[in-house]
Amino acid sequence: MPLDPTNDPQSTSWVSAANRPEADFPIQNLPLAVFRRRGLVEAFRGGVAIGDQVVDLALLIEAGAFEGEARTAIAAAAGPVLNCLMDLGPSAWAAIRNALFDGLLQGSKRQAVFERCLVPQAQAEYSLPANIGDFTDFYTSIHHATTVGRLFRPDNPLLPNYKWLPIGYHGRSSSIVISGHEIRRPWGQRLPAGQSDPVVAPSARLDYELELGVFVGKGNPLGAPIAIENAEAHVFGLCLLNDWSARDIQAWEYQPLGPFLAKNFATSVSPWIVSLQALAPFRVPHARGPGDPALPAYLRSAANDAAGGFDIRLEADLETPSMRDRGEARQRISSTSFRHCYWTLAQLIAQHTVNGCNLRAGDLLGTGTQSGPSPEEGGSMLELGGGGKHPIAVGSGEKRAFLEDGDAVTLRGWCEKPGAVRIGLGEVSGRILPAAGTLNLDLPRDLDHPLRRQVEPVDDFGGIAVQKSE
Numbered sequence: 001m002p003l004d005p006t007n008d009p010q011s012t013s014w015v016s017a018a019n020r021p022e023a024d025f026p027i028q029n030l031p032l033a034v035f036r037r038r039g040l041v042e043a044f045r046g047g048v049a050i051g052d053q054v055v056d057l058a059l060l061i062e063a064g065a066f067e068g069e070a071r072t073a074i075a076a077a078a079g080p081v082l083n084c085l086m087d088l089g090p091s092a093w094a095a096i097r098n099a100l101f102d103g104l105l106q107g108s109k110r111q112a113v114f115e116r117c118l119v120p121q122a123q124a125e126y127s128l129p130a131n132i133g134d135f136t137d138f139y140t141s142i143h144h145a146t147t148v149g150r151l152f153r154p155d156n157p158l159l160p161n162y163k164w165l166p167i168g169y170h171g172r173s174s175s176i177v178i179s180g181h182e183i184r185r186p187w188g189q190r191l192p193a194g195q196s197d198p199v200v201a202p203s204a205r206l207d208y209e210l211e212l213g214v215f216v217g218k219g220n221p222l223g224a225p226i227a228i229e230n231a232e233a234h235v236f237g238l239c240l241l242n243d244w245s246a247r248d249i250q251a252w253e254y255q256p257l258g259p260f261l262a263k264n265f266a267t268s269v270s271p272w273i274v275s276l277q278a279l280a281p282f283r284v285p286h287a288r289g290p291g292d293p294a295l296p297a298y299l300r301s302a303a304n305d306a307a308g309g310f311d312i313r314l315e316a317d318l319e320t321p322s323m324r325d326r327g328e329a330r331q332r333i334s335s336t337s338f339r340h341c342y343w344t345l346a347q348l349i350a351q352h353t354v355n356g357c358n359l360r361a362g363d364l365l366g367t368g369t370q371s372g373p374s375p376e377e378g379g380s381m382l383e384l385g386g387g388g389k390h391p392i393a394v395g396s397g398e399k400r401a402f403l404e405d406g407d408a409v410t411l412r413g414w415c416e417k418p419g420a421v422r423i424g425l426g427e428v429s430g431r432i433l434p435a436a437g438t439l440n441l442d443l444p445r446d447l448d449h450p451l452r453r454q455v456e457p458v459d460d461f462g463g464i465a466v467q468k469s470e
Helices: 057-063 070-075 081-088 090-104 111-115 142-150 228-234 247-253 275-280 302-307 321-326 346-355
Strands: 030-038 045-048 052-057 116-118 123-126 135-138 168-170 174-178 187-190 199-202 209-217 235-242 268-270 313-319 331-337 364-365 392-394 399-400 410-417 421-431 455-461 463-469
Touching: 045 057, 052 057, 052 090, 057 070, 057 111, 070 090, 081 090, 090 111, 090 116, 090 275, 135 346, 168 346, 187 247, 209 346, 228 235, 235 275, 235 410, 235 421, 268 421, 275 392, 275 410, 275 421, 275 463, 331 392
Parallel strands: 135 364, 174 268
Antiparallel strands: 030 045, 030 123, 045 052, 052 116, 135 168, 187 199, 209 235, 209 364, 235 268, 313 331, 313 410, 392 399, 410 421, 455 463
16 A cells, blocks of 8 residues: 555644644544534534544535545445445545545645534544444464463463464454443453362453454455455554453363453444554564465465554553542553564455455454563563563552453554654543442352352342342
């Protein structure tokens, strides 16, 4: 994807906040989201970020500022989800980007029209940007896979298939939530250390995962694989993704079929979807080692080798309840770059469809936890704390092995380099709520059985008795 005029670092906007060096959303970015004005009873609609403002696309289409393919694309993005625009494909995506760039550019003849369509981001609330039909989570960071593998298999951290294909599993789309949604600590079976039988209890090893989300654009027919040379034409854009994980539940349940309750309780995404065109200045070569195996033909191409990666900087911040009470700023606990990713976006699409699987507009792919080669670049607390053996210091004298109730995690992402304008992905955040009570768990009759719990009613939701563990 070559650079085009919308990537010109000399271009500025008449929205002054977009021209600040530290801005996430300059005119070279123009990410899309679904929003409405907070506190008003109105429908969600598509919007585009520029500086500290949102361009209301529903108002823009009413103004009749554009014609042809640009108008068709803007109209497709003006509804409560972006699936229609996603399904139109790259030509429409370029048309809406060019039209918005033209209207927001310093000196634009359409400035007066666009000014009437601006909403301050401080007054906006967001919804999921698409109807997400399917969610697939991959395992693309070799540094994450090696570090986690070493915790369980010190002599053989990487499984034999890792360098041959992008490993993934199918998740659940119904529990994907927008940034700011509070996360309830999940219940499940877990096996305490030293015990032979599991217990049913809230997770004690709740974790975050620093990931990127990949929104699929135009899909493919069932039975028709997508060639790696064409794969990026099916990528609508990227967002930030936190695939919350209950490590203790996962350790007990994942064999032989992989994650289940440990992962399906919540996945958080940021509201803004950043296009690959906006990220074009930050492409890097595909990061594979000289001794790695030669890949099958469907997973390799010259273009992918030369520039299939992206240097997207990623950070995770933590804020504990005590820090919040004292008014302390949240603390950065990890920092890495997507440039270390072992598998590219094109390879994820090619692998997902090589068997003929049909992707659809609005499907979401997770990259898996992103970690770098050094310990402080771990993309999860599992890595940063050595599996809980070495809690990390946070705030004023606190320590964390895993997330505690009231903790808030914020993930951030951006790109910057000399000669290019900074491009931000915004933030995705979530705060941990205490576990709900059990919902009438069918516990063993034997009062001495490890699964048995002394419970008492604490609340009632729609006539369902809610109980809690002692």
